[in-house]
Amino acid sequence: MVEDEQGAAAPAGTGISTSLRILLAVLCGVAVANIYYAQPLLERIGSDLSIPRANLGVIIAIAQLGYLVGLIALVPLGDLVNRRKLIAIQIGAAAAGTTLVAFSTTSVQLLVGMAVAGLFSVVVQVVVAYAAAVSAPAERGMNIGVVTSGVVIGIVMARTASGVIADLVGWRAVYAGSALISVLLAGVALARLPRDKRVPPERTYARAVVSVITLTATDRVFRPRAVIALFLFASFGVLWSGMALPLSADPWHLSTTQIGLFGIAGLIGALGATRAGRWADRGKQQRVTAIGLIVLMISWVFSAQAPHSLVLFVIGVIALDFAVQAVHVTSQNRIVAHAPESAGSVVGSYMVFYSLGSAIGAMSSAAVFASAGWGAVCVLGGAYAAVAFCVWAVELRGLSYPARRDRRQRDSTPVSCR
Structure with a gap:
């Protein structure tokens, strides 16, 4: 059971209000x-420390x-525990990490602060899981789409606003401001x-931690969606980790701030995919996934034009972020609906x-660019x-096989006559 905003008891999964969704x-x-x-502050931080x-x-x-450790451990x-309190505590702990970063005087202090901030920033996934769990089944996809749009906006704003703030008042103010906002939000989360009131399932923490292994090994719904996510975000990481390389080179020579503004194009694409959750709620999960992955492949044709046309490159960025967000929301809706x-x-x-996919994309992008240029990077992303897409096709074939088998069994069953 959960309480609604007026304090009345309501069963989990009955839905959430618009104001709560926004929060x-x-x-x-x-x-x-x-x-x-x-990301845009590395030179300043390195010079200072x-x-x-x-x-x-x-x-x-x-x-x-x-962040990776937090995904597994936190x-x-x-x-297993009270999610409302857990969300508030983790936001507060992330604020402690960014405070340490803001006031660090050595590289060791900086790295410890970054590790702590990354560890407790996994509160994002606790919030997404919370939204999914308390949503009515008919609106779960929509709610996941809205909440994960906050993730996309946060990423874009981090990349674009931090450079501006650093230019005005220094890079430390970025992290000090984040700490202050996080502390305030922790209080709001606890209050709002x-x-x-739900009863936690009868399972141990150790069993929950090893779920990444057990789900991958045994869950036929989770496994293909997890592998799709791996390659989906590898493609995503190739673009966003490597785009600064061609844009800062001939013929553009764009500054860090200018490159960061391309995040706005990504935001447009990602927000355009918010309806993917609604489509998933209407039983169109497989169709959304197929269209999204096809658009993702096509987007690399436009992104490959970065050395020649910024307009075509922007189209590629918008298409890529639209596709990634659409598939991401649909996949989360599917796996949570299977085990709410x-x-x-x-x-x-x-x-x-x-x-893992994001890390693979980032590392492979830099290596391929150094050896073969931007064209090869785009081939890699595609x-x-x-x-x-191939993993999705295998998933679809696996889903259709039982239906074909049942149809064959019905066709082969003799019809008895009286």
Whole structure:
């Protein structure tokens, strides 16, 4: 049972209000931004703390590592403890990490702060699982779409706003401001989120933690969607981790701030996919996935034009973010609907594949660009998308096989006559 905003008891899964939906989206956006603030600030941070340029990538990597650990160790707690309190505590803990970053005087302090911020920023997935669990089945996809749109907005705002703030008042103000906002939101979450009255399932923490292994090995709904996420976000990571390379080179020579503005194009595409959740609610999950993956493959044709046309490149960015968000929302809706009582473990396990895919895309993008240029990078991104499409095709074939088998059995059954 959960309480609604007026304090009346209501059973889990009966739906959430518009204001609560917006609050959950804001929580997600503020939390996920902690991981992406540093991307346009690396040069400034390195100069201030005397970190060699060759080692600046560690700042991003340590936050991602903390996030990956949090997905495995912290997100499953959402199935076992009071989610309302857990969300508030994790937001507050992330604020402690960004505070340490803001006041760090050594590289060690900085990296510890980034690791802590990344670790507790997994509250994003606790919030997504919470929204899915308390949603009525008919609106679960829509709610997941709205809440995860907050994630996309947070990523875009982190990349675009942090550079502007750093230019005005310094890079430390970015993290100090994030800490202050996070503390305020922790209080709002504690006051406004419906009280968690559900009875936790009879399962241990250890069992919840190893769910990423057990789900992948045994769940035929989860497994293909997790693998699709791996290659989906590998393709996503190729673009967003590698786009600065051609845009900062001939003939454009764009600045970090200018490159960050391309995030707005990504935001347009991602927000355009918010209706994917509604389509999924209407039973169109497979169709949305197919269209999304086809659009993703086509987007790389436009992205490949980055050295020649910024307009075509922007079209590619919009198409890619639309496709990724549409498939992402649909996949989460599908796996949570299959096991709503374990939403935290399911979403956390799914996001492990998301993180691995993003890391693979980022690392492979830089390596391929250095050896073969932007054209080869785009072929790589398209190849990841094509593999995701093939996995979906195998999933669809597996879903249709039982129906074909049952039809054959009916056709072969003799008709008795009296």
